[in-house]
Amino acid sequence: GAPRYAELDLERTARRGYPEAVYCAGKTAAQVAGIAAAVRGRPDVITLFTRAQPEHAAAVLAELPDAFHDADAGLLAWPPTPPPPSGGLVVVAAAGTSDLSAAREAELTARYLGRPTELVVDVGVAGLHRILGRLDLLRRARVVVVAAGMDGALPSVVAGLIPAPVIALPTSVGYGAALGGLAPLLTMLNACAPGVAVVNIDNGYGAGHLAAQIAAD
Amino acid sequence: GAPRYAELDLERTARRGYPEAVYCAGKTAAQVAGIAAAVRGRPDVITLFTRAQPEHAAAVLAELPDAFHDADAGLLAWPPTPPPPSGGLVVVAAAGTSDLSAAREAELTARYLGRPTELVVDVGVAGLHRILGRLDLLRRARVVVVAAGMDGALPSVVAGLIPAPVIALPTSVGYGAALGGLAPLLTMLNACAPGVAVVNIDNGYGAGHLAAQIAAD
Amino acid sequence: GAPRYAELDLERTARRGYPEAVYCAGKTAAQVAGIAAAVRGRPDVITLFTRAQPEHAAAVLAELPDAFHDADAGLLAWPPTPPPPSGGLVVVAAAGTSDLSAAREAELTARYLGRPTELVVDVGVAGLHRILGRLDLLRRARVVVVAAGMDGALPSVVAGLIPAPVIALPTSVGYGAALGGLAPLLTMLNACAPGVAVVNIDNGYGAGHLAAQIAAD
Amino acid sequence: GAPRYAELDLERTARRGYPEAVYCAGKTAAQVAGIAAAVRGRPDVITLFTRAQPEHAAAVLAELPDAFHDADAGLLAWPPTPPPPSGGLVVVAAAGTSDLSAAREAELTARYLGRPTELVVDVGVAGLHRILGRLDLLRRARVVVVAAGMDGALPSVVAGLIPAPVIALPTSVGYGAALGGLAPLLTMLNACAPGVAVVNIDNGYGAGHLAAQIAAD
Amino acid sequence: GAPRYAELDLERTARRGYPEAVYCAGKTAAQVAGIAAAVRGRPDVITLFTRAQPEHAAAVLAELPDAFHDADAGLLAWPPTPPPPSGGLVVVAAAGTSDLSAAREAELTARYLGRPTELVVDVGVAGLHRILGRLDLLRRARVVVVAAGMDGALPSVVAGLIPAPVIALPTSVGYGAALGGLAPLLTMLNACAPGVAVVNIDNGYGAGHLAAQIAAD
Amino acid sequence: GAPRYAELDLERTARRGYPEAVYCAGKTAAQVAGIAAAVRGRPDVITLFTRAQPEHAAAVLAELPDAFHDADAGLLAWPPTPPPPSGGLVVVAAAGTSDLSAAREAELTARYLGRPTELVVDVGVAGLHRILGRLDLLRRARVVVVAAGMDGALPSVVAGLIPAPVIALPTSVGYGAALGGLAPLLTMLNACAPGVAVVNIDNGYGAGHLAAQIAAD
Amino acid sequence: GAPRYAELDLERTARRGYPEAVYCAGKTAAQVAGIAAAVRGRPDVITLFTRAQPEHAAAVLAELPDAFHDADAGLLAWPPTPPPPSGGLVVVAAAGTSDLSAAREAELTARYLGRPTELVVDVGVAGLHRILGRLDLLRRARVVVVAAGMDGALPSVVAGLIPAPVIALPTSVGYGAALGGLAPLLTMLNACAPGVAVVNIDNGYGAGHLAAQIAAD
Amino acid sequence: GAPRYAELDLERTARRGYPEAVYCAGKTAAQVAGIAAAVRGRPDVITLFTRAQPEHAAAVLAELPDAFHDADAGLLAWPPTPPPPSGGLVVVAAAGTSDLSAAREAELTARYLGRPTELVVDVGVAGLHRILGRLDLLRRARVVVVAAGMDGALPSVVAGLIPAPVIALPTSVGYGAALGGLAPLLTMLNACAPGVAVVNIDNGYGAGHLAAQIAAD
Ligand SMILES: Nc1ncnc2c1ncn2[C@@H]1O[C@H](COP(=O)(O)O)[C@@H](O)[C@H]1O
Ligand SMILES: Nc1ncnc2c1ncn2[C@@H]1O[C@H](COP(=O)(O)O)[C@@H](O)[C@H]1O
Ligand SMILES: Nc1ncnc2c1ncn2[C@@H]1O[C@H](COP(=O)(O)O)[C@@H](O)[C@H]1O
Ligand SMILES: Nc1ncnc2c1ncn2[C@@H]1O[C@H](COP(=O)(O)O)[C@@H](O)[C@H]1O
Ligand SMILES: [Mg+2]
Ligand SMILES: [Mg+2]
Ligand SMILES: [Mg+2]
Ligand SMILES: [Mg+2]
Ligand SMILES: [Mg+2]
Ligand SMILES: [Mg+2]
Ligand SMILES: [Mg+2]
Ligand SMILES: [Mg+2]
Known part of the structure; x- marks a missing residue:
């Protein structure tokens, strides 16, 4: 279930066609870990974690060990495989x-x-x-x-x-x-x-x- | 020919697919009139005149009497008929x-x-x-x-x-x-x-x- | 008595109906400790300590060990029990x-x-x-x-x-x-x-x- | 009926307990006149016109001749009588x-x-x-x-x-x-x-x- | 002689190699006229009048009728002939x-x-x-x-x-x-x-x- | 007596040693006139009117015809004679x-x-x-x-x-x-x-x- | 003698009546030490060191051990005794x-x-x-x-x-x-x-x- | 060869007469090292490294040990000898x-x-x-x-x-x-x-x- 300090916008993909992203900058590592644990049950949508400092990244990877992580960009993605490319370049x-x-x-x-x-x-x-x-x-x-x-x-x-x-x-x-x-x-x-x-x-x-x-x- | 105070970007439609627009705000009515006269020879591309004050509009209409003019929007267009709509809404x-x-x-x-x-x-x-x-x-x-x-x-x-x-x-x-x-x-x-x-x-x-x-x- | 670097507004509850709060941000831990010691003699009014960094909080708790402390909010209160709720929500x-x-x-x-x-x-x-x-x-x-x-x-x-x-x-x-x-x-x-x-x-x-x-x- | 350039928030009194106000500053006198005409059918709620320049005020008064007008404050109200005072001072x-x-x-x-x-x-x-x-x-x-x-x-x-x-x-x-x-x-x-x-x-x-x-x- | 509201930097050409210019923007037409009259005795240096509004230009031209004037640039120069060009382009x-x-x-x-x-x-x-x-x-x-x-x-x-x-x-x-x-x-x-x-x-x-x-x- | 839109600080000379000044910029000519009329009864203190536009000056001079007026400085003073100079330069x-x-x-x-x-x-x-x-x-x-x-x-x-x-x-x-x-x-x-x-x-x-x-x- | 990175304004007391102060904020401790050493030969004027961080203060005190130092104010003075008070409060x-x-x-x-x-x-x-x-x-x-x-x-x-x-x-x-x-x-x-x-x-x-x-x- | 995260403007000396400089501030030490290695093959032009923090300087000096380095100015130059002075002072x-x-x-x-x-x-x-x-x-x-x-x-x-x-x-x-x-x-x-x-x-x-x-x- 969702932690009480976050209310994930799970309807976003249905409503907009693109999944929610988790903005890590103002959150504690514990809060990010809680959110990562909550999305583990939803491998059908890709969740992005943005502006992740090393401690945020470690918290995500502890819950979702196979997540993709680019440290330079401060970005994680889970599941780690992007969709097959479609649309324009x-x-x-x-x-x-x-x-x-x-x-x-x-x-x-x-x-x-x-x-x-x-x-x-x-x-x-x-x-x-x-x-x-x-x-x-x-x-x-x-x-x-x-x-x-x-x-x-x-x-x-x-x-x-x-x-x-x-x-x-x-x-x-x-x-x-x-x-x-x-x-x-x-x-x-x-x-x-x-x-x-x-x-x-x-x-x-x-x-x-x-x-x-x-x-x- | 082009007036010496302006160098119209006549290649723009070829290069970008969209015609040049004339920004009237910092120009004298005489300069705008000169540009309007210069585009009269090019009815194949639509020229927009933006941020046109009443004196700018009068200068354009004196050269291009059938130009479209929306005073609220400060916009003129010549030739006056927009292209048939294509693309998305x-x-x-x-x-x-x-x-x-x-x-x-x-x-x-x-x-x-x-x-x-x-x-x-x-x-x-x-x-x-x-x-x-x-x-x-x-x-x-x-x-x-x-x-x-x-x-x-x-x-x-x-x-x-x-x-x-x-x-x-x-x-x-x-x-x-x-x-x-x-x-x-x-x-x-x-x-x-x-x-x-x-x-x-x-x-x-x-x-x-x-x-x-x-x-x- | 009041320390010489602070002049607590002890009349505030009488005048306004709400007690003074101590803004910790620009004060040394020693100054905050001195103020905490000074209010110990006034358990009749609740004193709030706001924007308290960990060293400020430690200084207050050393003087007022039973003070309420919320580290996320940077807030301490003493005496620790809020008044019974009255008024609107x-x-x-x-x-x-x-x-x-x-x-x-x-x-x-x-x-x-x-x-x-x-x-x-x-x-x-x-x-x-x-x-x-x-x-x-x-x-x-x-x-x-x-x-x-x-x-x-x-x-x-x-x-x-x-x-x-x-x-x-x-x-x-x-x-x-x-x-x-x-x-x-x-x-x-x-x-x-x-x-x-x-x-x-x-x-x-x-x-x-x-x-x-x-x-x- | 409402003019097509404005969509009055007629539900506001029901929803909030306070009526809509018309902000005149960016509107033409003609638009304000249209809105004044539209509210004439609703003497049950008080409509305020704020930031009214002289030409706005004239437009309102032409439609609602008995409206209250304070030129210094740039305010009009119709109907002109305020409700009987209630609540605190x-x-x-x-x-x-x-x-x-x-x-x-x-x-x-x-x-x-x-x-x-x-x-x-x-x-x-x-x-x-x-x-x-x-x-x-x-x-x-x-x-x-x-x-x-x-x-x-x-x-x-x-x-x-x-x-x-x-x-x-x-x-x-x-x-x-x-x-x-x-x-x-x-x-x-x-x-x-x-x-x-x-x-x-x-x-x-x-x-x-x-x-x-x-x-x- | 120099008017009492201005103290022309007559040493500037000797000191710097370039003459003083008169900034008209904050001056009255009468002040600019007084300065123009004062420089009439110094045809050996070129005086520029910058940011001249029409009333400033008229004041200068009344004193120095043969001054050069470019209204678009808001500039006057007297004597009107620039020096023979020297130096780089x-x-x-x-x-x-x-x-x-x-x-x-x-x-x-x-x-x-x-x-x-x-x-x-x-x-x-x-x-x-x-x-x-x-x-x-x-x-x-x-x-x-x-x-x-x-x-x-x-x-x-x-x-x-x-x-x-x-x-x-x-x-x-x-x-x-x-x-x-x-x-x-x-x-x-x-x-x-x-x-x-x-x-x-x-x-x-x-x-x-x-x-x-x-x-x- | 004092007009109801102004409460002159008549105690100021006693309290501070310098008289009140009237800031004309945000006031109507009528308000300034009212204040000028009110100070007429107090020739014992000098009143300054600052930031006076021509219409403000006219209003003051109508009430206090012998007031000193410097249009460039936007200043009026009444009574018109400054005190004998004392203190440093x-x-x-x-x-x-x-x-x-x-x-x-x-x-x-x-x-x-x-x-x-x-x-x-x-x-x-x-x-x-x-x-x-x-x-x-x-x-x-x-x-x-x-x-x-x-x-x-x-x-x-x-x-x-x-x-x-x-x-x-x-x-x-x-x-x-x-x-x-x-x-x-x-x-x-x-x-x-x-x-x-x-x-x-x-x-x-x-x-x-x-x-x-x-x-x- | 004065160090080559500083040119002390030794004439200031003669010219202005008040001595120079050394602004420590942008200087290295070594530079401040060099200046302190240079003023040691001038006990006739008081030198202030302002905005001194602990490392600046240590550098001054190493050269001028009896200097006055107030850490809260970030200020040092040498010689350490202020002049006998004169003038107003x-x-x-x-x-x-x-x-x-x-x-x-x-x-x-x-x-x-x-x-x-x-x-x-x-x-x-x-x-x-x-x-x-x-x-x-x-x-x-x-x-x-x-x-x-x-x-x-x-x-x-x-x-x-x-x-x-x-x-x-x-x-x-x-x-x-x-x-x-x-x-x-x-x-x-x-x-x-x-x-x-x-x-x-x-x-x-x-x-x-x-x-x-x-x-x- | 040039690293893939940088495209050195090697034509700059030919085009402008002055060589490119490497702005270190936003780069990792590894990136700066890669660039330093790339310029080693070009001793015919002087390369400047500006805004170099100690870690940037160390990275450059590891690749170009004889580079000139001024730590106060945050600048390195290689080859280390400036050209013979020409032009004005x-x-x-x-x-x-x-x-x-x-x-x-x-x-x-x-x-x-x-x-x-x-x-x-x-x-x-x-x-x-x-x-x-x-x-x-x-x-x-x-x-x-x-x-x-x-x-x-x-x-x-x-x-x-x-x-x-x-x-x-x-x-x-x-x-x-x-x-x-x-x-x-x-x-x-x-x-x-x-x-x-x-x-x-x-x-x-x-x-x-x-x-x-x-x-x-
Ligand atoms: N790097 C980012 N910059 C701006 N907005 C973002 C960023 N990452 C996520 N968001 C948006 O911020 C919202 C998440 O905020 P929060 O509820 O605090 O996690 C989501 O709706 C995202 O679409
Ligand atoms: N003077 C004012 N300042 C700020 N908001 C105003 C003012 N007057 C009216 N409003 C609000 O602005 C809205 C009207 O904007 P409009 O739809 O442009 O008339 C209303 O919802 C009013 O509550
Ligand atoms: N805290 C300060 N703030 C502003 N100016 C200062 C301060 N301390 C010294 N000064 C002035 O700055 C000058 C010293 O600057 P410097 O030559 O860099 O040491 C002296 O002339 C001082 O009068
Ligand atoms: N300290 C500096 N400040 C501003 N521009 C610089 C500085 N150092 C180098 N540059 C310019 O910035 C460009 C280098 O940027 P970059 O490609 O990020 O290395 C070069 O074209 C330099 O001319
Ligand atoms: Mg959220
Ligand atoms: Mg152009
Ligand atoms: Mg206080
Ligand atoms: Mg609206
Ligand atoms: Mg001057
Ligand atoms: Mg007042
Ligand atoms: Mg100095
Ligand atoms: Mg580059």
Whole structure:
């Protein structure tokens, strides 16, 4: 049964077509363990655990030893096998190496929600030839997630080049006037190319979920 | 030919599948007139004029007398007939009567970019039965645009109820701590239900463009 | 006698009907111990110690070994027994599991100030059926405290459904554009449903105190 | 019948015990007129029109010539007679003469929702003897609304003196670092005396509505 | 002689090599006229009048009828003939038509301080081929001023392509989350390509002055 | 007698030694007229009317025809003759011509509160020789008020040169990142030279009042 | 001799009448030690070391073993004996116990700069009788420093009661919407009682220095 | 070969004339090690590693044992010998000792990009004679970098004294209203002396790179 400090939204897959995810950030390891134990009886839906610190991951793995775990992305999934890919291609692009963990969280979320995915890294606008060299891949996408910190300029450039919608994922990479990610967030909200959908700073889960919905058949 | 103060992105339809739009806000009426004259030779693509004040509209209509004009939405389109609708249904919902002009700009943009659209107004969360009474329509949508000011709570509620992605369109409706639309913008970026894509405050054009891309076949 | 670094407001119960509380956050353990020693001579009024870190709690318990202590809420009370409940019912609702400690601080404060209380957890708007399933309880309340982080949308929804006033308690749960709780704070100040009273971020003590005053006979 | 740009929440009185109010600020005079015409068939509930500019007021009065109108407060009410007062006393205090219109909006709202009210003006903390001279009245109140701009210090002082809850109503009175009312808003959220409920800047309607709920029998 | 409300920095050309400019924005027309009269005796140095509204321009022209005046840029210069161009080439690029007045102010300032200049307009990143088509010109520059509003992404892209330093000139073009130019300002401060020098929002004068200094022999 | 919308703090001179001032900004002309009429019976204390727009000034002058009026500073005083100067010298320095009205308001306030005053204008740090040329005067002051907008750097420089305290008066002169005066306000709060007292943006009245108190015998 | 990473302002006492202070916060212990060694040759002026962490204090005490050290205030002074008190009385008042370290830093600074001082603690506006009970002391002061966090309301109240100027010292005491001290800072800048001089958050050194200057003979 | 998480911009020297730098802040030590290994095959270009924590530095030195390392500046360079100096002189001035690490990062970057450099420290405006004593050096510079925290006033003063452009480098030195460096950043953007180029807070690398470009022959 469900623990008394959580009321899992078990109707979500029926209602929305996508399962609930457990946000670990504000929870104790004991609470996460309790939730992991509660979902063990439901191998028919995939449960994601997001923003998992090592102690959260250990708590999940103690209850669900075969769960998939990506430590960089802070993500666990159980059962561990993603569904067979269907729908359109989700391409995830990261402006710099430092944006990789948010980009990876987005890619894994889209994959566990059933989409085929591709990832390209370190293709920021400081060296424009890098993203221009991937135009073929970008043009095959049903939707592109673009993760960037600092100036957050890459989504504007990508959106101006392709027909597919772009999900702009601002990251907290940067310092000073980057304001913990507010600077790229504002850049993206003001993208001069239309077709840019913005999510919260470092919200790879949200970007991947939205991508999966857009790329659904 | 193109005027020297503007370099129209005439390749955009070829490159992206959607035509350029002319942002009137920072331009003189004379500049807008010059651009309107320049597009007269291209009836094969639809040109949108957005954020048109009365003097901008008059300048466009002087050059393109049969242009479509919606004064509430600040939008003109030429040629005036939208393409035959194709792709999935775009539903636009406005939380209050005061959000109507942004919502209408979104609806018209999606329609002129080729999608079928529906509009529902004054269905904010202060009286929850109103949005719950439209669930059938919302569930038929390929994508839903939700315009809201003040607390900006409606997109979270809608996203939690349906499988389609939600485009959250914050408006500058409100006062004081609404901060000219920053409050609903922040609400939407922090939506507790995944599947919410955020655009700039009062950016009905961007919301409609994104909706058209998502709902494309 | 009172220590020289503190001047306890011993007249407060006479003047206001509610006792003083000791805010531990900026005090040394030694200062808190000195205050605890000073109140030992006044078992006639209940003293609350709020925002107590483990070292503060240890200092209080060393002086007042039978004090009540809830570590999650960071709260101690002495004498340990709350007054017999009087006045109307205070219901405290938390949007997510992560909002539990603020919600619990509010509930305990209201109870130690003499009110009957109920707590419901994890009933956020992402799964609307959860709060709608508690309407009976909510309608029995004289006042409802609603704790929420992220989008902070739950108070607007609750206020729109019931006659009682709602105390909106924003929490620092969330990341990025949640701005440490400023996002839900702004949402609540802009609630589109009237009847929402806002307190400071994570201020469970203030929410519970206000609830006790509103629900007084 | 209801106009198509508005969906009046006619169930609100049944659901909440208080009628809907029409927020005029973002509406055209024609829209407000349409709504006024629609409520004419419902003399059984009092409808408030808030934030009415002169053109809004004229539109309402053209449809409902006997409506009550207070131009300073920007408020209209129809039918024009408030209900017989019941419940506890609502006292409204304004720190300065410049806070009068927000304070008056609060007082009128509470009165039209059925409560007895009193108003005191220009009793800010720069001359403390003024508010101290009204302690008798303040102590008779079931709830006190305190309107203040600039430093917003008055609610803290009042809350520290009386048992009743205080509704703090920040106003946009001030300049420079008053930040359009954000400075007193922050002051009030951080009140060092517990028992302070904060509403949006200049939100006299919200303060009065909340006061009426708190002071209900 | 100098009027008593102004103390012209007549030593500036000797000290810095560039003459003083008169900032008209906060001055009355009478004050500007007095200053214009005072400089009439100094035809040996060029005086610029910046941010001149029509009434300021009229006041200057009444005293100095042959002064150069560009109304779009809000700039006057007397004596009216710029010095013969020396030093390296200053290229000014504007992302959109709406950025033209700030860009023009920068270009004219650099020219009146003695540099050869070129201006290109409407070459924003939404249509990347436009700026890429000007690479030859950009590579010939000793310094490039790039004016942009909204996302402010163009300076990052330009800086990544050329050896010369880039002066990023944010403009107040945009709405909502553009925050009156703060969004492009932040973008530019966080440019992922090094070699970007930022000036204040809409500060075409400052950008042009800095460009003239950098491009000096 | 006092009008019912205002409660003049007539005890202030007895309590504090300085008379009340009437802040006109948020008041109607009729309210200001009523207050002017009320003070006519008290020629024994000087009443200041601050932030007076032309309609406020006309209202005061209708009641008190011989009142002193400085339109630039937005200030009126009645009776019109300042007290004979006593106490130390108050020097007011303005960084630019555009800061003159705030500086003048400060100087007049200090003079009407009884101090000898001197004013120097247009001595900002861009031409450092100007302020260095006034060191003799500055060193004779008991307190110096320094008004500056934009970078707000002048108070730091002055404070580092003299023994007297400096009152830093930030002005709203500037644009873009000057943020309506917040930039110089922050500069002044962070002055690297100790001995700087900061007041609100454009608050010439407050600066002058404080100067009068500091320079009192 | 002076170390090469620091250029002590040895002329300051001659120029300003008050000695330099060493700001330890951004310096290594080795740098602070080097400066301490350099001042050992100057026992004729008192050197203050502010914001000293334990490692800074140890470094100073290793070079100057008889230095005065107050760990709570983070302050050291050498030579250790303050000058004989002269000038007017400086009273320092702290709103809460948690404001004590900033208040103590102010008091010690004023004392080491030569003034007589008094300190009162925990006299915030939540219990107004506490500050009213000290009016006699406050009225004897030449200047009063008032330290407060949270709502920052105490300086307005004190300034309204006495003739002396008030130095408002905002502290970072509080949480959430206290914004690290910005909330009380804004309150103080907007004080409705004139005569309030504001310094930076937690800047006890600056407050004490300013107080010493104001209270100088 | 290049690791798959990074795509080094090896064309940068050819395209821009300056080599790529590796931003270590968001990277794991393993990633930095992989990049260091990849550049070992390219001794023909100098690679800089910026913002290197001790673990990053160890990782680089394990791969490139003879790399230059300055721990205060967080910078490594390989090959370790800077190019022979060419172009104009770059002078770097730091307002306080605490600004030294940012100033040093700027100086080293300019030197490794090929320029002659000089550094002066602790010459802030609180003791103006210090910077005035270096005017000869400042006047010999082709460009001056000025690092300052707190009030950020030094760049305005320097720019007003010399013909060369000034690069203003705000630092995060300060507390409270310094806002982590936002206060000096704003000061610099609003410099009242023209000729000031601003970079991000603590961005010594960016300041040094820009200086090298400006001072290039
Ligand atoms: N990383 C994430 N960011 C934002 N929302 C999330 C994240 N992970 C899960 N969620 C959502 O947050 C809700 C879970 O919150 P809780 O009830 O506190 O576990 C779920 O409805 C998820 O869809
Ligand atoms: N002045 C006001 N401030 C905040 N909310 C208001 C105000 N006046 C009316 N409302 C609420 O806003 C809603 C009306 O919005 P609308 O549908 O746009 O007329 C109603 O539900 C009212 O309860
Ligand atoms: N706690 C403090 N806050 C602000 N300024 C200070 C403080 N302590 C010292 N100062 C000033 O900062 C300067 C010292 O900075 P520095 O040269 O970095 O040691 C001196 O001129 C002091 O007057
Ligand atoms: N300290 C720094 N601050 C800002 N940008 C930097 C810094 N160091 C390197 N960069 C730039 O950031 C890019 C490297 O980012 P990355 O691909 O994540 O290594 C390079 O193009 C550098 O020019
Ligand atoms: Mg890279
Ligand atoms: Mg409505
Ligand atoms: Mg949950
Ligand atoms: Mg008054
Ligand atoms: Mg364009
Ligand atoms: Mg000047
Ligand atoms: Mg206390
Ligand atoms: Mg120093």
